[in-house]
Amino acid sequence: MSAWTSQFSLKSNKLVVQLVLLIFILVLFSILSPYFLSVTNFMNVLNQMVEVGLIAIPMTMIIISGAMDLSVGSILAFSAVCMGVAFERGINIWVSMGIGLLAGVLCGAVNGYLIARHRMQAIVVTIGMLVMLRGLVYVINEGRPISGFPDSFYFLGQQYIGGVPFNAIFLVVMFLIASFVMKKTRFSTYVYGIGNNEEVVHYSGISVVRIRFILFMLSGLFSALAGVFLMSRLASAEATSGTNIELDVITATLIGGTHIFGGRGSLAGTFVGLLIIVFLRNGLNLLGVSVLYQAVILGALLLLAVGNKKFNGV
Amino acid sequence: MRHPVLTMEGISKEFPGVKALSDVNFELYPGEVHALMGENGAGKSTLMKVLSGVYSATQGKIKLKGKEVTFGNPLDAQRQGVSIIHQEFNLFSNLSAAENIFIDRPEMTSRFGRIQWSKMFDEAQRLVDSIGGGEIDVRKEVRHLGVHSQQVIEIAKALSFQADVLIMDEPSAALPENEVKKMFEVVNRLRAQGVAIVYVSHRMKEIFEIADKVTVLRDGTKIDTRSIDEVTEQSLIQMMVGKEVNQLYPVRKQEHGEKVVLQVNQLSLDSTHRISFELRRGEILGLFGVPGSGSHTIAERLFGLKRGTGEIIINGTSVRINSPNEAKAKRIAYVPPDRHRQGIIKPMSIRQNLSLPILPELSKGIVMDRARIEQMSGEYMEKLRIKAPSDQQSVDFLSGGNQQKVVIGKWLAAKPEILILEEPTRGVDVGAKAEIYNIIHQLAEEGLSILLISSEMPEVIGLSDRILVLYKGEVVHEFAHGEADQEQLLQRASHPRLEGGTV
Incomplete structure (x- = not known):
């Protein structure tokens, strides 16, 4: 039997389809739009993908572990507003940033506590948090935007280093670190293990509760980080920040080959998935395609990417 | 001379790169319990899957009551009189026993698709009673029933198709020791009713208790079919393994320590x-x-x-x-x-x-x-x-x-x-x-x-x-x-x- 000799990998190493799709998109829009293929445009795209990209890192891990975090957009806004409010009270901007990040981690800890410790359904818990935190955001700052941060803060989201946006460099570094963690450390074995068979991991004397808890804390932290970068890029904290961002994040993750029921997937895949959706959006924008149609196309793409795997029996 | 209810002739089954069955002959007579034995990978389950319509054989013929048949799928096989009861039961735990027995069956619905409940319950109870499951209330949801009762429901479901041949795959695996006896009673009733039973099991003791004949497979080929009186546990193991396993349990060389x-x-x-x-x-x-x-x-x-x-x-x-x-x-x-x-x-x-x-x-x-x-x-x-x-x-x-x-x-x-x-x-x-x-x-x-x-x-x-x-x-x-x-x-x-x- 060929299955006997073929090695089996949990990391979806079949990124071929995704890469072909990405190249296809790049070539197609280069032909269709005169503005697409330019350094300025590319750097713009990279600059704008950072928030989704940052959240996609823990999201990939969480989905591999067989769970889901839908509260990321609300955590993003909540942390951003916490930071904004702290700053308005006269606290130093970097200290305020620390407060914002801490708020994110705390939200993640609440998710983790309910999901890991009390074994509540991840989707249910995070939907609850999604709704609750969004409400809390409006309560805290009464829906008005917070702005007027010092110039030094805008470095994070607006500064270019050697022609490349700083936040994009930050994102790539984060992806590289996370990729290393998900390949070389025992944490990765546990995450893939939990996604494939949680009970076996538990029966092997490993604290599943702790791993899940860490994952949701990470998700909170990275969502908050995304909030900080978004504030810096747009120069304001708004109550609507990050609305529906979870859909983009999950779409990128799934297009990247991560299995929705867990157990399989990779950060490299997610990164490619991310590039696919941002360049597609950008290209369609340049062609003047309405946002409504863009949604249709993106949805169809997701169905295609996931369906393709089903048909090939991957 | 009785005629076999089922004959499998020269059955071969190939998967890409591996021959799971080669030229297997198998005969089954009405009213007999025929044990099928072999180590894992010997081809027992492949043979049973061919028989129950899950796989189609690469070569060979299946004759049912003298007529050559082909089974496109398990439902097809069931309709023609060959049913299989898997080791893991396929029951809907939130439906009643009767509904499980008669799931998706046109004869239980009226012309407009309405389920004829009373007919279904009566029929189900009759079936269950006929195999000695009189204490089971077929209106009860399956999840409230014990393992043995669930198995009875599975058997009743198979019988509701007028099964001539019933394949039982490791029927005792899910049962606690004391319920195996009850299962045997059911099997004995079926035997008396003339149903031919293929009994797939690893458990020697059961084979000697219930089977009339035994067929041993090894590496995809049939080794032999014998009457149960002609074999011993030792000779069966020998047939299955192909070599002599004289000492299953090793002898203790030294006493264990005293330290608690x-x-x-x-x-x-x-x-x-x-x-x-x-x-x-x-x-x-x-x-x-x-x-x-x-x-x-x-x-x-x-x-x-x-x-x-x-x-x-x-x-x-x-x-x-x-x-x-x-x-x-x-x-x-x-x-x-x-x-x-x-x-x-x-x-x-x-x-x-x-x-x-x-x-x-x-x-x-x-x-x-x-x-x-x-x-x-x-x-x-x-x-x-x-x-x-x-x-x-x-x-x-x-x-x-x-x-x-x-x-x-x-x-x-x-x-x-x-x-x-x-x-x-x-x-x-x-x-x-x-x-x-x-x-x-x-x-x-x-x-x-x-x-x-x-x-x-x-x-x-x-x-x-x-x-x-x-x-x-x-x-x-x-x-x-x-x-x-x-x-x-x-x-x-x-x-x-x-x-x-x-x-």
Whole structure:
């Protein structure tokens, strides 16, 4: 039997389809739009993908572990507003940033506590948090935007280093670190293990509760980080920040080959998935395609990417 | 001369790169129970899948009541009179027994698709009664029924198709020991009604109790069909394995140590039952009891899967164990009863599975040390003779015996002092069983203290230095080595108060 000799990998190493799709998109829009293929445009795209990209890192891990975090957009806004409010009270901007990040981690800890410790359904818990935190955001700052941060803060989201946006460099570094963690450390074995068979991991004397808890804390932290970068890029904290961002994040993750029921997937895949959706959006924008149609196309793409795997029996 | 109800002639089945069956002939007569035996991978299940319409044969003919037939799918086979009852039941637990029996059947609905409930209930009850399941209320949801009753429902479902041939795949696997008898009664009724039954099982004792004939497969070919009177357990094993397995249970070379490694005082199993015993260095202590006796709970308590009161003393120090993690730290290992759910992560490699419990020791900081993991996994692959092309192979593709060796191996790698084995050879073929027994034996000789929990009596008797018989959360008897035989053991386990005192 060929299955006997073929090695089996949990990391979806079949990124071929995704890469072909990405190249296809790049070539197609280069032909269709005169503005697409330019350094300025590319750097713009990279600059704008950072928030989704940052959240996609823990999201990939969480989905591999067989769970889901839908509260990321609300955590993003909540942390951003916490930071904004702290700053308005006269606290130093970097200290305020620390407060914002801490708020994110705390939200993640609440998710983790309910999901890991009390074994509540991840989707249910995070939907609850999604709704609750969004409400809390409006309560805290009464829906008005917070702005007027010092110039030094805008470095994070607006500064270019050697022609490349700083936040994009930050994102790539984060992806590289996370990729290393998900390949070389025992944490990765546990995450893939939990996604494939949680009970076996538990029966092997490993604290599943702790791993899940860490994952949701990470998700909170990275969502908050995304909030900080978004504030810096747009120069304001708004109550609507990050609305529906979870859909983009999950779409990128799934297009990247991560299995929705867990157990399989990779950060490299997610990164490619991310590039696919941002360049597609950008290209369609340049062609003047309405946002409504863009949604249709993106949805169809997701169905295609996931369906393709089903048909090939991957 | 009776005519066979079913004839399979020259059946071959090829999968890409492997010949699962080659030129198998099989005849089945009405009113006979025909056991089908063979090691895992011998082709039993492939043959049954061909017969029940799951696979179509590459070559060969199937004749049913003298007419050549082809089955496109299992439903097709069922309609033509061949039904299969799988090891795992296919019942909807939230539907009533009657609905399960007659699911998706046009004859139970009126012209406009309305279900004719009373007709369905009456018919279902009649079917269930006819095989001796009179105590079952077919209106009850299946989840409220016991395992035996669920099996009766499965059989009734098969019979509702006017089955001439009924294939039972490991029918006793899911049943507690005391319900196997009831299942036999059902089988006997079916036999009297003229149904031909193919009985697929690993359990020798059952074969001799229920079967009329036995067919043995090995490596995809038929070895022989014999009448049950012509064979013995020994000769059957020989036919299955192809070589002589004269000693399934190794002989103890040295006495176990005197030092008490584990002492359990008043360990609570539930709100009312507490248990005490001790385990010595290098000893194999068998725990035997019918389901509900509490032996499984003892394992769960010792491994920190369940909490409660009582004292656990390891090497003279009283310890608290509240999680598997803490148990592991106290050098207790547990090979759980259901390897698919609790033992192995199937898509992962042998190497990953073997290293799972001890990854912290095989890492530098948080980074896994590839070289040491490789070395460790190679060592245990060899020690346990796990058969696979490489340790990078996913465990999903291993045979049951090799999978079980992976579970044992991953815990040996953790260098335990106390090893709890629960059903260590469940769903494992005879050849691998002998190997696993040898491993267990060797471990004990090396000084590992082993707690053996098993529902297979020959195993408990053959391996244990001492056997504690449990009944409803109490130790009701203790057998020293060589004292127990199967009859006594079962008697103590099921009717503890018949004679003799308690320990």
